[in-house]
Every structure is written in C-alpha cells, then in structure tokens.
Amino acid sequence: MPAQSLLPEINPAEVLRYLGCRCSCDDLLEQIRTLSAEILCRIRPRTVFREFQLNMKPHSVEIVGATMALPGNDIRNLLANCHHAVFFAVTLGMEMDSFLRQKQLSNMGDALVLDACLSAAIDAVCNNLRNSVQEQYAAQNCFLTAGFSPGYGDLPISLQQDFLALLDAQRKIGLTCTSESILIPQKSVTGLWGIADSPGNTAPSRCNSCSMHGKCPYQLESSRPCDPLPTDAPS
Amino acid sequence: MNHKQLSLRKQLADRKWLFLDGAMGTMLQPYLRLGDRPEALSFNKPQLIADIHRQYLESGAQVIYANTFGANAHKLMGTGLNTEQVIAASVAAAKDAAAPYDAFVALDLGPIGQLLEPAGLLTFQQAYDLFRQQAVAGEAAGADLAVIETMTDLAEVRAAVLAVKENTSLPVFVTMTFENTGRTFTGCSPEAFAYTLSGLGVDAIGINCSLGPKEIFPIAQRMAACTSLPLIVKANAGLPDPKDNSYAVTPELFAQQMEPFAQLGVSVVGGCCGTTPAHIRALRNALEPLRPAQAKETIPPAVCSSSQVVTIDGVRIIGERINPTGKKRFQQALRDHDLDYIIAQGVQQQDAGAHILDVNVGLPGIDEPLMMEQVVRSLQGVTALPLQIDSSDPVAIERGLRACNGIAIVNSVNGEQEILDRILPIVKKYGAFVVGLTLDSNGIPKTAEQRFEIAQRILDAALATGIPKEKVLIDCLTLTVSAQQSQAAETLRAIRMVRQQLGLHTVLGVSNISFGLPNRELLNHSFLSAAMENGLTLPILNPNIPSMTAAVAAFNVLHGFDKDAVDYIRRFSEEPAPVASAPSAGSHDLATAVKKGLRDEAALRTRELLEHQEPMDVVNQVLIPALDQVGADFEKGTLFLPQLINAAAASQEAFAVIKERILSAGGSNVSKGKIILATVKGDIHDIGKNIVKVLLENYGYQVIDLGRDVPPEQIVQTAIAENVRLVGLSALMTTTLKSMEETIRQLRASGHPCKIMVGGAVLTESYAMEIGADYYAKDAKRSADIAREVLG
Structure with missing residues (x-):
C-alpha cells in the first residue's frame, strides 16, 4: 500500500489521548499540527502480511507449515471459529526513530509530542492496513477478527521473534527485535487477524483483553473506549 | 593468498x-x-x-x-x-x-x-x-x-x-x-x-x-x-x-x-x-556474448556518512564548534561526560549549514580515544554529516575512524616523518582523507615556498602509503594578523601554489586570523573570501555566524559550483520555517516565557536579567518558582505533561545561558546534588528517562545520564565512584523489569547508601516496593519532588 493511503493524516484527538491530555488548548494543538506535518512529509510506513492456515490444538494454535505455535486461552478464544489468519508486521521505519532522537536533543517538549504523534500514526497505519485487507476478504464473504499481538492477554511477548521469522520481516520491512522482545524500529507492531466466516466474533471489545481493563480512566469516563475527554479536538 | x-x-x-x-x-x-x-x-x-x-x-x-x-x-x-x-x-x-x-x-x-x-x-x-x-x-x-x-x-x-x-x-x-x-x-x-x-x-x-x-x-x-x-x-x-x-x-x-x-x-x-x-x-x-564496460578511471572525490555524500567540488564548510579550545562550557561538558551537550553542537551546526563536522575532544584528564569513539557514535545517531576526526593522538584517530560510518577526514599530520609514518597507514586502512599541516619540527615556515615544499613532502608520503592524491588535503595555516601581519599574504599565496601546482584541495581554519582585534567577524569574513579566491575549498569555521556561510554560498554561485544558484536561492528566498515553540510577541517576562514554553524568549530574558542579577538568584527566585507553579498546575490537572515539558524545555534554554555565564566567570557548575538516571539493561526506550532528566536539571540537580541498556554493574560503580545519593531507574517493558530488580539488588548488595526511585509505563507503586525501590515516580513531576525530598 502506498504511504499516502496507509497514513493520510494523524488525528490530533488520538495524539492528545497518548499525551494523557484532557484539554485541547490552541498552543498544544498547533504543536501537534506542526509536528504531524513534519512526520507526514518524511514518513514511509512499511507493512508485510501473509495468510496462514491454522490447526487448533487443546492448549495452543498451530500454524501449518511453520515451527511456531500460539499458546494460551485468549488466542484460542479469538480464533475459535477461524481456519486461517493473516499475520502482519508494520513499522514506521528507522527514519522516525532517528527523527525522535534528534528532537530529544533539540527540544524535549517537541520530542514528547512527536512521540505521541508517532504512536497515533502507527495505530492509524495498523487500522488502515486492516481495512484494506478486510476489503480483500469481504469479496470472499470472510471477516477479520479483532487484532491480537504478542504480549496481549496470555500470549507471550517472547513470540515477537517468531512473528518476525514467519513474515521474514527483517528482510521485507527491516523490522527486528532484541532478545528482550523489544521491536526495533521502535514504532512497530506485529500481530494477527483471524479470518472468520461470519462477523460474529470479529469485534470483541478491545478493552476486555487490555491490561488496564477496569482501571482505565478513558473506559471509566467515556462511552467510547480509549477516547480522550473532552472529545472536542478537531480531527 | x-x-x-x-x-x-x-x-x-x-x-x-x-x-x-x-x-x-x-x-x-x-x-x-x-x-x-x-x-x-x-x-x-x-x-x-x-x-x-x-x-x-x-x-x-x-x-x-x-x-x-x-x-x-x-x-x-x-x-x-x-x-x-x-x-x-x-x-x-x-x-x-x-x-x-x-x-x-x-x-x-x-x-x-x-x-x-x-x-x-x-x-x-x-x-x-x-x-x-x-x-x-x-x-x-x-x-x-x-x-x-x-x-x-x-x-x-x-x-x-x-x-x-x-x-x-x-x-x-x-x-x-x-x-x-x-x-x-x-x-x-x-x-x-x-x-x-x-x-x-x-x-x-x-x-x-x-x-x-x-x-x-x-x-x-x-x-x-x-x-x-x-x-x-x-x-x-x-x-x-x-x-x-x-x-x-x-x-x-x-x-x-x-x-x-x-x-x-x-x-x-x-x-x-x-x-x-x-x-x-x-x-x-x-x-556471455556481451562484454562488461571497463572500470571508471576518475571518481569525484567525496566524504560521506552512511546517508549523505559530500563531494569536494566547490567550497564545503567544516564546522569547528565541537572543540574544547577556549570554550569553558564545552570543557565542562567533556569533564561531566555530557554527550548530549556535545552532540547538540553538531545538530546546531548542521542546521546552520555546515557540510562536514570537525570533532575535537582532546582535553587534559580526558580519555581522548574513548571520548572520540563515543562522540563519533553519538553524533552519527543524530546528524547525517560526514566527520573530520581532529586529533594528534594516533590511538584517538584510529578509534574515531573505526567508529565512523562512512569516509572521514583525519585532521591532521604534518611534515614530520615520524608523524607521517604513524598516522598515514591508519588513514589508508579506513580509506579516509588526510589534512597535512604545512609545518614540521622546525615550526611554521615563514614563506609560501617553504610551506609548499612541506606540502609536497606530505603528498609524496601519502602516495607512498597508497593514499590517492585526491584524498590529500593541505592546510597552509592561518596566523594571527595582529601579531604577524605579513603572514596573511603568505598563507594566501601558499594556498594558491598548492591548489595550482599540486592540484590538491586545501583546508584552512579561518577564525584565527582576527584574534586580538575588534570586529573579528569582518576580518574573518574578508580573509575567508580572499582565501576562497586563492583556491581554498574546505574552510573550517563557525557556521552559526550567518555572514560566513553566506560568503561561501555566494562564492559557490559566482564560480559556478552551485549550478543555477539552486542552493543559494533555496537559502535566501525562503521564509524561515515556523518552529513549534517559536517565541511569540516577545513581551513576556522570564517566568511567563518559561510557563508558556517559549524557548528563545526564555534565553533572551535570562540574558537581560543577568545584567543586573546574580545567576543563582535568577535560578532560585525566577526559574524554580515558575517551574513550581507549572508543576502545581500539572498536579491539579489543569495543565498536562506536554505543557510541563515545554516549560521545562524553555527553562533548559535559560539554564544554558546561566551555566555559560557562571563558567565564563570562572565559577563551578550549578549543582544541588548528583542524580544518576539510567534506562535498565535490555531496554532501549529512553524518552521517559530523558524527560525526567530535563526536569531535574531545571531544578538545579546534576544528572549523570548513563543512557539506555545500562548494565547493573555500571550503575553501581558510578554511584560509588561519584558518591551519588539518588538513583533513578527506568524500564518500559515487562521483559526488562527483571533488569530493574537486579539493578536494585546489586545497588543494595554494594552497601552504597543511596535512595532509588523507579518509573516506567508498566510499573506500579506496589511492584516498585516489591522489587525494593524507595520511591515510585509515577511521572516526571514526582521525580522532581523525590529529588527535593532526598537531596534538598
């Protein structure tokens, strides 16, 4: 997908949420706009995804043709009605890591806001990629489940390396991880979407498997999960 | 073979x-x-x-x-x-x-x-x-x-x-x-x-x-x-x-x-x-029936980083600011191992139009080879400019070249055989360029002819070592015109001879010319123009002075190096780009400028205040109360982290001015006590730690920033060696919390009396206590409160 359709814009409301801001004062919005514009003119998000057949086992989900298996109940529940899943990896690339390092030296205030803009950007890229893949499957009357990543629920984060190997992600998009399972470049995501025949389990509340479930201020105070309050920032 | x-x-x-x-x-x-x-x-x-x-x-x-x-x-x-x-x-x-x-x-x-x-x-x-x-x-x-x-x-x-x-x-x-x-x-x-x-x-x-x-x-x-x-x-x-x-x-x-x-x-x-x-x-x-074309015979000479190539066609500016000579603040940064200050000089020169950065970190009492390697590596993380490794120590030169991700210039050798024998093989090994100073054991010759003769000797030695001619650069040496007036003309003549007769590019540090005279900028500028007309291609100068870089831009247009004046037009026809925190009307006092996060204005107002107030009074009576006010609003929830950090960033600018003033007056560094900050072993996320650092420095604490992925042993050793009473540890991932725990264990086992504060997205108060920390810093503001509690 071209960069433009993967990331046409960065939503200031999402950036405010990452900053933990419940305000939307003009100075801050201006800072967000300026930095978002700088990001959009130099960013090149990279994505890789591939479909695999699944094999349900009593305590895990096996991937046909690969060494990796996905252990745990959460992933089994998510994929209960799926025979296949699309595995994906997404990165904003090394350019953004370096951009963030530069900003930390020249202006820490900008760096903090830039970091939040990039977090909002990687979310947007994941969503846009999902929508595009979803469209392809819709033609076959298939539906994508919610996304799931290493480190969610009881799916170990140590599977990062296996996700990368499965997708040949270092070669394809330059994505690697450390022995502590930290992805580098830093603004990156790996995960999967199950492919289901019906839309039944496609959108379980993302809150239910979140580690902040029950204590998240956004969930408690808003009808829309994870939305900043007030939601009056222009998008 | x-x-x-x-x-x-x-x-x-x-x-x-x-x-x-x-x-x-x-x-x-x-x-x-x-x-x-x-x-x-x-x-x-x-x-x-x-x-x-x-x-x-x-x-x-x-x-x-x-x-x-x-x-x-x-x-x-x-x-x-x-x-x-x-x-x-x-x-x-x-x-x-x-x-x-x-x-x-x-x-x-x-x-x-x-x-x-x-x-x-x-x-x-x-x-x-x-x-x-x-x-x-x-x-x-x-x-x-x-x-x-x-x-x-x-x-x-x-x-x-x-x-x-x-x-x-x-x-x-x-x-x-x-x-x-x-x-x-x-x-x-x-x-x-x-x-x-x-x-x-x-x-x-x-x-x-x-x-x-x-x-x-x-x-x-x-x-x-x-x-x-x-x-x-x-x-x-x-x-x-x-x-x-x-x-x-x-x-x-x-x-x-x-x-x-x-x-x-x-x-x-x-x-x-x-x-x-x-x-x-x-x-x-x-x-097989085709025949591959033969190798190219001439390749335009160029230095480079991994992402940027600077061909030596036309005049290119070598930024001189990463150098402790005569700069007390820079010397202090070297002694404090304050790499951020040093590499910020590089970023600033890049923004000001330097094409290459000179790196000189030699200072008595500093491990120059180690510092050279660290500065070169750090610079490469934030600027794309090629580097000039400036040292007379062969060990420091090799460490710098080994770390340098591209083709660098070595500054310098001279006509002494022993120096040529020691340094040229290192230059050759890494494919670097080399600057030869036209002096030898007898000192700097008085005439252009004698300097030319040394340049010839350096070229011969380089060629004999296998260094190609285009990688040999000659420095005909600037002498202070107030002390040796006739030498300015000799330098210019020597440049012309080296350029015309040897066909070599030349390097020259121009700022020395004006030492001891008023209106230095005018003399520097005039000498630069004269030197370029005589064949100087690589002036070493301060790119933060616009008239100097402008002179180079104009020269490159007039001599056809800047084709169709593209660079010149780009530079002089554009409106300055808006920056996120540019000062607005410019009518605020220092406290307001800090609260509003106006960095340039904060620096300006600080300079004004320092004309009639003691530096520490500005810190204690203006800066800290302003930050306290911002901090209080943050805690009340009327103001949020970005505003707090924007204020801290503005205050940081004010502090830079104050530090400069104290050091140039011969005073010692501002410090209310030392604090170690580190992102623990295995973790690379350091923005949280860096935010805390800015805030703590603004309250006058001296932060020893050990960086990220820091082994527990290094934290313990530094705490003991520097007698540090407060250690702040950061970890962002669940996978690296165990490193945090291990660091605390080793700090306790060492018996060194210090308090430990921890922070990071996945931490909680109870977990912080469980792994033996003294304090849980839920945000940057809290870390400043803890520092005040522990260090006063």
Whole structure:
C-alpha cells in the first residue's frame, strides 16, 4: 500500500489521548499540527502480511507449515471459529526513530509530542492496513477478527521473534527485535487477524483483553473506549 | 593468498564475467517449515545441499555461496548447533560439489538479525566478534572468499568487512539490499556505500535481494558512478506476490532484464530470491556474448556518512564548534561526560549549514580515544554529516575512524616523518582523507615556498602509503594578523601554489586570523573570501555566524559550483520555517516565557536579567518558582505533561545561558546534588528517562545520564565512584523489569547508601516496593519532588 493511503493524516484527538491530555488548548494543538506535518512529509510506513492456515490444538494454535505455535486461552478464544489468519508486521521505519532522537536533543517538549504523534500514526497505519485487507476478504464473504499481538492477554511477548521469522520481516520491512522482545524500529507492531466466516466474533471489545481493563480512566469516563475527554479536538 | 584467490582477483581485474549462483532459500523451501534454520540442513542433509550447489554449477555458476547465511552465534542460539560446526559442514558440502568444476566457494555472511547501536542494542564490537568467528571458521573450512550480503546497515557492513580483513586473507565481496526508493532500510544510499567500501578496499561491491533487475538498474547506475571496483548484481526474480511470497519472472525474462547491466560495468552476476538453476543458465547464455564496460578511471572525490555524500567540488564548510579550545562550557561538558551537550553542537551546526563536522575532544584528564569513539557514535545517531576526526593522538584517530560510518577526514599530520609514518597507514586502512599541516619540527615556515615544499613532502608520503592524491588535503595555516601581519599574504599565496601546482584541495581554519582585534567577524569574513579566491575549498569555521556561510554560498554561485544558484536561492528566498515553540510577541517576562514554553524568549530574558542579577538568584527566585507553579498546575490537572515539558524545555534554554555565564566567570557548575538516571539493561526506550532528566536539571540537580541498556554493574560503580545519593531507574517493558530488580539488588548488595526511585509505563507503586525501590515516580513531576525530598 502506498504511504499516502496507509497514513493520510494523524488525528490530533488520538495524539492528545497518548499525551494523557484532557484539554485541547490552541498552543498544544498547533504543536501537534506542526509536528504531524513534519512526520507526514518524511514518513514511509512499511507493512508485510501473509495468510496462514491454522490447526487448533487443546492448549495452543498451530500454524501449518511453520515451527511456531500460539499458546494460551485468549488466542484460542479469538480464533475459535477461524481456519486461517493473516499475520502482519508494520513499522514506521528507522527514519522516525532517528527523527525522535534528534528532537530529544533539540527540544524535549517537541520530542514528547512527536512521540505521541508517532504512536497515533502507527495505530492509524495498523487500522488502515486492516481495512484494506478486510476489503480483500469481504469479496470472499470472510471477516477479520479483532487484532491480537504478542504480549496481549496470555500470549507471550517472547513470540515477537517468531512473528518476525514467519513474515521474514527483517528482510521485507527491516523490522527486528532484541532478545528482550523489544521491536526495533521502535514504532512497530506485529500481530494477527483471524479470518472468520461470519462477523460474529470479529469485534470483541478491545478493552476486555487490555491490561488496564477496569482501571482505565478513558473506559471509566467515556462511552467510547480509549477516547480522550473532552472529545472536542478537531480531527 | 593461494592461486585460486589470485585467479579470482585476476578475473575481477580483467572485468571478465563472473557468474554467481541463484537462491539457496528458494531451493530449500520444500524441505523447511517457516522458522526452521536452513543452515541446519547442511548438518542433517548435506547431500541435499551439495545437490543444489551441483545444479547451479551445472547451470554455469562459477561461484557458489555456501549454506552459511545465518550461521552466526546469535541466529543459531537455541538450535543446538554452533557456528564452527555449521560452517565446516556447509563449506564442506559446497567444496565437495565445486571440486569437479574448479568453481569458487564463498563463505556467505548475512545480517546478524539484531540492529546495531544507535538504533538497536548490539555494539559494533559485538557485531565484529560475531563476524570474526564466522570468518575464521570459513577460512579454516577452506572457503575461497567471503561474501557479505543482504545488508541494510552500513555499520554492520563495516564490522563484517573489518572482521574478515583483519582476521583472514579471504577476498571480500559485499552487497547491500535497497528499497525501490534507492536507500536501504537504515537510510544508506548506494553512493555512500560505494565510497565507504571502496575506501575499505574490498574486492567487489554491489546489490542483492529485495528487487528484480529492472528496479535494481537505476540503483546500480548510481553506485557505478561512485566506484571503480568491480560491481555485483544478484537480483530477485522480480517482486514477490505479497499474498504467497512467490516470484514470477521467468528465467528468459530475468536474463533479458540483466543484459543492460553490462554497460554499467557490472561483471559479477547471479540470482537471489526466487531464482533457480534455470535462471542462472539463461543468465549465462544471455550475458556471455556481451562484454562488461571497463572500470571508471576518475571518481569525484567525496566524504560521506552512511546517508549523505559530500563531494569536494566547490567550497564545503567544516564546522569547528565541537572543540574544547577556549570554550569553558564545552570543557565542562567533556569533564561531566555530557554527550548530549556535545552532540547538540553538531545538530546546531548542521542546521546552520555546515557540510562536514570537525570533532575535537582532546582535553587534559580526558580519555581522548574513548571520548572520540563515543562522540563519533553519538553524533552519527543524530546528524547525517560526514566527520573530520581532529586529533594528534594516533590511538584517538584510529578509534574515531573505526567508529565512523562512512569516509572521514583525519585532521591532521604534518611534515614530520615520524608523524607521517604513524598516522598515514591508519588513514589508508579506513580509506579516509588526510589534512597535512604545512609545518614540521622546525615550526611554521615563514614563506609560501617553504610551506609548499612541506606540502609536497606530505603528498609524496601519502602516495607512498597508497593514499590517492585526491584524498590529500593541505592546510597552509592561518596566523594571527595582529601579531604577524605579513603572514596573511603568505598563507594566501601558499594556498594558491598548492591548489595550482599540486592540484590538491586545501583546508584552512579561518577564525584565527582576527584574534586580538575588534570586529573579528569582518576580518574573518574578508580573509575567508580572499582565501576562497586563492583556491581554498574546505574552510573550517563557525557556521552559526550567518555572514560566513553566506560568503561561501555566494562564492559557490559566482564560480559556478552551485549550478543555477539552486542552493543559494533555496537559502535566501525562503521564509524561515515556523518552529513549534517559536517565541511569540516577545513581551513576556522570564517566568511567563518559561510557563508558556517559549524557548528563545526564555534565553533572551535570562540574558537581560543577568545584567543586573546574580545567576543563582535568577535560578532560585525566577526559574524554580515558575517551574513550581507549572508543576502545581500539572498536579491539579489543569495543565498536562506536554505543557510541563515545554516549560521545562524553555527553562533548559535559560539554564544554558546561566551555566555559560557562571563558567565564563570562572565559577563551578550549578549543582544541588548528583542524580544518576539510567534506562535498565535490555531496554532501549529512553524518552521517559530523558524527560525526567530535563526536569531535574531545571531544578538545579546534576544528572549523570548513563543512557539506555545500562548494565547493573555500571550503575553501581558510578554511584560509588561519584558518591551519588539518588538513583533513578527506568524500564518500559515487562521483559526488562527483571533488569530493574537486579539493578536494585546489586545497588543494595554494594552497601552504597543511596535512595532509588523507579518509573516506567508498566510499573506500579506496589511492584516498585516489591522489587525494593524507595520511591515510585509515577511521572516526571514526582521525580522532581523525590529529588527535593532526598537531596534538598
């Protein structure tokens, strides 16, 4: 997908949420706009995804043709009605890591806001990629489940390396991880979407498997999960 | 070197076709599950591997890559196999197959699989050690050459090349893999790659993987313009289908698409992902009747970083600000190991228009070689400018060059034979440029002729060492005009002679000319213009002074170096770009400027206040109360983290002015006590720690920032050595909390009396207490409160 359709814009409301801001004062919005514009003119998000057949086992989900298996109940529940899943990896690339390092030296205030803009950007890229893949499957009357990543629920984060190997992600998009399972470049995501025949389990509340479930201020105070309050920032 | 290696080099030198094999991975796909290590098959099914090699040899390959691509200790971890075993088995299988064909067997070295600093955690030395292990094993197993391939990071390439060249006598081929933007994932350009590797003296360079021949062609074209080395192209069979990863370009089409490479001078060809023996057969049939173009004889001289090439055509500015001479604040930063201050000087000069950065970190009491390496590495993380390593210590020069990810300039040697003998071989080894000062043991000669004579001597010595003429730069030396007035003209005359008679480029530090006189800027500016008219190409100056960089811009237009005045127009016709925190109307007092996060205005108001107030009074009576107010609003929830940090960033500007003032008045550094900050071992997320640092510094604490991925031992040692009473630890990942716990354990076990505060996204108060911390800092503001509680 071209960069433009993967990331046409960065939503200031999402950036405010990452900053933990419940305000939307003009100075801050201006800072967000300026930095978002700088990001959009130099960013090149990279994505890789591939479909695999699944094999349900009593305590895990096996991937046909690969060494990796996905252990745990959460992933089994998510994929209960799926025979296949699309595995994906997404990165904003090394350019953004370096951009963030530069900003930390020249202006820490900008760096903090830039970091939040990039977090909002990687979310947007994941969503846009999902929508595009979803469209392809819709033609076959298939539906994508919610996304799931290493480190969610009881799916170990140590599977990062296996996700990368499965997708040949270092070669394809330059994505690697450390022995502590930290992805580098830093603004990156790996995960999967199950492919289901019906839309039944496609959108379980993302809150239910979140580690902040029950204590998240956004969930408690808003009808829309994870939305900043007030939601009056222009998008 | 054995006869086989000699014949390989002869074939390359004659620009005769050398056919490589095609993909190994593609051929092994039916035998592997995703996630299996292909190298294990050399062990379990050596016949299968030998058979694939044989198919390629049968199809016309003259070089086969042994199945060792991922045989490094990192990738083999957990497989039960070790590097030596795998390489011995893989090379043996290849040699077995190659023997009847008299073909060459290459030890194949792929990326380690972890990124090097500053993006990742792997150090250059760790990467070097992993490659050395493979290279030594490969030579012992009987490989004829080493191939470093599918690389995306120039630093990793350099580690691999040095490991092979310093520990074996194997010829070396190197290929990187590019995106269709013409850069690698880490931003390395084909030009920078070509210049750097030509400088290191490998046998052939080129491109493999990622793209098909059609997409690779324009990239190879760019590379060919920057090297006279033989070129390699090992392309994929087109682009893969994103859905099932299959490749569709047929052998015939592949061969046809490879034909145009002959005219570029590409003489080493093969296939990568998706290619098969049929592709190699078609390739050989198609290309053999053609003749590769001969090597280019002249390549424009250039220095480079991994992403930026600066050709020495026209005048280029070398920024002089990373240098402690006469700069008390810089000296203090060196003594405090304040790398952020030092590299910020680099970023500032880049923004001001420098093309190259001089790096001088020599100061009595400082470990110059270590500091040189650290500053060079840190600078490369934030600027793309090529570097000039400025030192007289050969050890510091070599450490700097080894760390330098590109082609650097060494500043300097002079006409003394002993110095030439010690330093020129180091310059040659890393492919650097060298500055020769026109002085010797008798001092600086008085006449231009005598200086010219020394320049000639330096050139001869460089040529005898194997350094090409275009990499020799001469500094005819600026003397202070107030002390030795007649010497200014001699310097200018010497520059003209060196440029015209020796054809060498010249370097000159211009600012010295005006020492001791009023209106220095005018003299510097005039001398610079005169020197450029006499042939100066690389002035060393302060790029933060606009009139100096403007003089260079104008000169480049007037002499036609800036074609169509493109750079000049860009610089002088654009409105200054808006910055996120630019000062507004400019009518605020310091406290308001800080609260509003107006950085430039905060600095300005501080300068005004310092005219009639003591520096520490400004800190205690204005800055800290302003920050306290912002902090209180933050705690009330009427103001949020970005505003708090914007205020801290503005206050930081004010503090910089204050520090400068105190140091230039001969005072000692502002400090209410020392605090160690570190992101724990294994963790690379440091923005949280850096935010805390800014805030703590604003409250007057001296932060010893140990960086990220810091081993517990280093934290303990520093705490003891510096007698630090408060240690702040940060971790962002659940996987690195155990490092935090271990660091606390070691700090306690050392018996050193200190308080420990911890913070990070995944921490909670109760977990912080459970692992033995004294304080949980839920946010940056809280860390400042804790510091006040512990240190006052």
